[in-house]
Amino acid sequence: xxxxxxxxxxxxxxxxxxxxxxxxxxxxxxxxxxxxxxxxxxxxxxxxxxxxxxxxxxxxxxxxxxxxxxxxxxxxxxxxxxxxxxxxxxxxxxxxxxxxxxxxxxxxxxxxx
Amino acid sequence: xxxxxxxxxxxxxxxxxxxxxxxxxxxxxxxxxxxxxxxxxxxxxxxxxxxxxxxxxxxxxxxxxxxxxxxxxxxxxxxxxxxxxxxxxxxxxxxxxxxxxxxxxxxxxxxxxxx
Numbered sequence: 001x002x003x004x005x006x007x008x009x010x011x012x013x014x015x016x017x018x019x020x021x022x023x024x025x026x027x028x029x030x031x032x033x034x035x036x037x038x039x040x041x042x043x044x045x046x047x048x049x050x051x052x053x054x055x056x057x058x059x060x061x062x063x064x065x066x067x068x069x070x071x072x073x074x075x076x077x078x079x080x081x082x083x084x085x086x087x088x089x090x091x092x093x094x095x096x097x098x099x100x101x102x103x104x105x106x107x108x109x110x111x112x113x
Numbered sequence: 114x115x116x117x118x119x120x121x122x123x124x125x126x127x128x129x130x131x132x133x134x135x136x137x138x139x140x141x142x143x144x145x146x147x148x149x150x151x152x153x154x155x156x157x158x159x160x161x162x163x164x165x166x167x168x169x170x171x172x173x174x175x176x177x178x179x180x181x182x183x184x185x186x187x188x189x190x191x192x193x194x195x196x197x198x199x200x201x202x203x204x205x206x207x208x209x210x211x212x213x214x215x216x217x218x219x220x221x222x223x224x225x226x227x228x
Contacts, residue, residue, distance in 0.1 A: 004156075033215065033216075035216075042218060042219075042220045042221060043203065043205075043216075043218040043221075044218075045215035045216065045217070048215060056215055058215065090156055090157065092157075092216075100145045100162070100164055100207060101147075101159060101162060102216060103159070104149070104156040104157040104158070105156050106155055106156040107155075107156050109154075
């Protein structure tokens, strides 16, 4: 079974632009979570989607948003990029909301100049 | 709010030596506990997890961890380090039931293995 895939793997943007990242979960998994990883803050939870609905949200500004499609694929969007948004963005999937184990994709590395 | 503390941001061991990576959590109710490993430029790979039952948990690549409720700890060990174990290791917790979908991670411990 294929793992979690994320596209693109690398991205360079400039301040003020917006960006959309994509995540395809493991087949059959219906829950997708997003995390931001930076050297300073470590791994921080952004949000989780299940059945196309946001179920939980971390402490990030409204510039960070996401959505999930009927096939469980998810996208996250960051508008008005700031230098501090440079990070590795990780997507994780799990079968359902009551399954405890999350499986991570390889991440998208975003560099904001 | 739950938090996870990993003691030591960098740990260096010799090949063949014992690996011990420390993790303590703060929670009045024992959560689910995880160890993940991250190799350079890669995502996170699950090493092992504790949910219920036996407190000594065995994972992949010869790693194991012991849940100690009285010490609120979940330290990761491996009897004999291998060069391929060099990576960053993250301890994480989630609430029992996992309904919140958010893992809370420690800051990570970078393991170096000397030949």
